[in-house]
Amino acid sequence: MESEVAMGFQVLELRMEGSLAIITLNRPKALNAINVTMVGELEQAVNQVRDDPRVRVVVITGAGDKAFAAGADITEFKAMSSIDAWMFVQRLQRLFLQIERLPKPVIAAVNGYALGGGCELMMACDIVYASDAAKIGQPEINLGIIPGGGGTQRLARLIGKQRAKELVLTGEMISAQEAWGLGLLNKVVPADQLMVEVRKLADKLAIKGPLAVMAAKEAIEDGYDMALERALAYEGKLFALCFATEDRTEGVNAFLEKRPANFKGK
Ligand code: CAA
Numbered sequence: 001m002e003s004e005v006a007m008g009f010q011v012l013e014l015r016m017e018g019s020l021a022i023i024t025l026n027r028p029k030a031l032n033a034i035n036v037t038m039v040g041e042l043e044q045a046v047n048q049v050r051d052d053p054r055v056r057v058v059v060i061t062g063a064g065d066k067a068f069a070a071g072a073d074i075t076e077f078k079a080m081s082s083i084d085a086w087m088f089v090q091r092l093q094r095l096f097l098q099i100e101r102l103p104k105p106v107i108a109a110v111n112g113y114a115l116g117g118g119c120e121l122m123m124a125c126d127i128v129y130a131s132d133a134a135k136i137g138q139p140e141i142n143l144g145i146i147p148g149g150g151g152t153q154r155l156a157r158l159i160g161k162q163r164a165k166e167l168v169l170t171g172e173m174i175s176a177q178e179a180w181g182l183g184l185l186n187k188v189v190p191a192d193q194l195m196v197e198v199r200k201l202a203d204k205l206a207i208k209g210p211l212a213v214m215a216a217k218e219a220i221e222d223g224y225d226m227a228l229e230r231a232l233a234y235e236g237k238l239f240a241l242c243f244a245t246e247d248r249t250e251g252v253n254a255f256l257e258k259r260p261a262n263f264k265g266k
Contacts, residue, residue, distance in 0.1 A: 006048065011038045013063070014045045019056035019206045020199070021049040028064030034117045035073035039091055046098050053265070056206040056213075058102065059198055060125060061109035062118075065191065068108070068134065071116025074143065089148035092117065096124035096150050101221060103214040105205045109198045110134045111191070115173065120149035123158060126217065128184070129198050130176040131191040136184065137173035157224075159183055209247035209263035215239075 006014040013024040023045050025032040034042075049055045062068040072092070080088065099106055099121070108114075108125035114136050122128055122136070130136075138151045146152060147168060156164035159182045167174070176188045189197045205213065215238040223231035242248050246266040254261035 006045075009041050009045070011035065012041045012045060014048065016052075016054070019054060020059065020202050021052070021055045021057070022059045022061065023049070024061050024063050025069050026063040028062075028066070030073065031067035031070035031113060032062040032064070032118070033070050033073040033075075034092075034121070035076055036088070038073075039088075039095060043095055043098070046095070046102065049104070050098075050102055055104060056210055057202040058104055058106045059109055059202060060099075060106060060121065061195075061198075062111050065112060065133075067112040067118070068110045068114040069118030069121060070113045071118050071139070072149070077143070077145075085148070092120075092149040096120060100124040100126075103217065104210070105213060105217065107198055107201060107205075109194055110136075110176070110185070111194055113173075116140055116147065116151070117149045120147060120151045120154065123150065123154040123184070127186050127201065129187045129189060129194060129201065130179065130185050131194045132176055132188050133191045134176040134179075134188075135173040136176065136179040137171065138168045139171040139173065141169060141171040155184075207260075207263070209245070209251060209261070210265040211245050211247055212242055212251075212263075215242055 001017050003015055003017040006016070012026050015022045015024070025038065027033060027038065049058050105127065106125045108122045108128040110122055110128060110130035112131065112134055114122045114134060116139060119136055119138055138147045138155065140147050152164070152168060155167065163182055176185060179185045180188050187197065219235045219238045223234055226234065247263045250263060251261045
């Protein structure tokens with residue numbers, strides 16, 4: 001498969017492989033800590049993969065074999081004023097929301113530490129596969145601060161308030177296996193199999209109808225915080241919208257003709 005690396009990034013790599021876009025956080029010496037430059041480049045990469053019609057699936061991972069991301073870059077915190085900190089986390093929150101709301105599936109390939117902002121980034125992804133050597137946590141409390149990239153919110157929504165409080169208040173790391181047990185991860189795989197398994201998943205997702213994928217993701221994301229009755233009404237409207245697509249005609253015909261569907265995103 002041909003692959004092409006996008007130009008213009010310093011602390012991340014954006015690689016296109018057919019319909020797959022792989023974003024690799026690339027500061028391995030600092031355990032891929034998310035500095036302001038990386039936030040800017042992630043914003044750029046996310047816009048690029050959203051607007052590129054070739055991209056059907058996005059993977060986010062970390063360079064090296066130690067870390068996905070060990071959090072926000074703590075060295076930048078030393079001289080940060082309270083207002084700077086507020087601006088920084090608002091930008092980080094917007095970025096993670098953009099990832100969560102990307103109209104394409106985003107897989108986190110957690111290849112090592114996912115701490116603080118790294119854990120928050122992971123939680124903004126749709127599906128999370130982790131290496132069995134990964135360690136997950138929200139250690140901000142040990143710095144005298146709290147999570148600011150959604151850690152107190154997404155974590156509680158994903159695993160429940162009490163378990164989220166235990167992780168956030170102790171700041172302790174847990175293993176990938178424990179995180180899986182809490183419902184924070186979809187799958188734990190041997191470290192050397194992580195990208196193999198992620199690519200298998202990406203291949204499965206890439207052949208689905210992209211409009212249906214977008215609608216399904218939107219129904220779950222938007223419906224999640226609605227009352228059930230309104231959420232069901234919302235789902236119904238998105239269901240009806242799918243019937244306006246050529247992909248619906250193709251999908252139904254393919255089933256009836258006992259052949260694989262060839263979805264075009266139309
Ligand atoms: N920011 C900046 N640099 C970091 C970093 C971070 N979050 N995490 C690790 N590094 C750097 C280390 O300072 C070290 O740099 P030097 O080689 O220049 O000394 C290098 O990465 C390697 O790290 P260690 O030597 O510490 O590696 P280790 O294997 O001994 O420990 C670790 C690994 C337990 C992950 C440890 O690095 C660690 O605790 N990191 C900090 C984790 C953390 O507190 N994250 C939360 C950040 S705050 C945040 O994310 C706020 C938010 O919600 C947005």
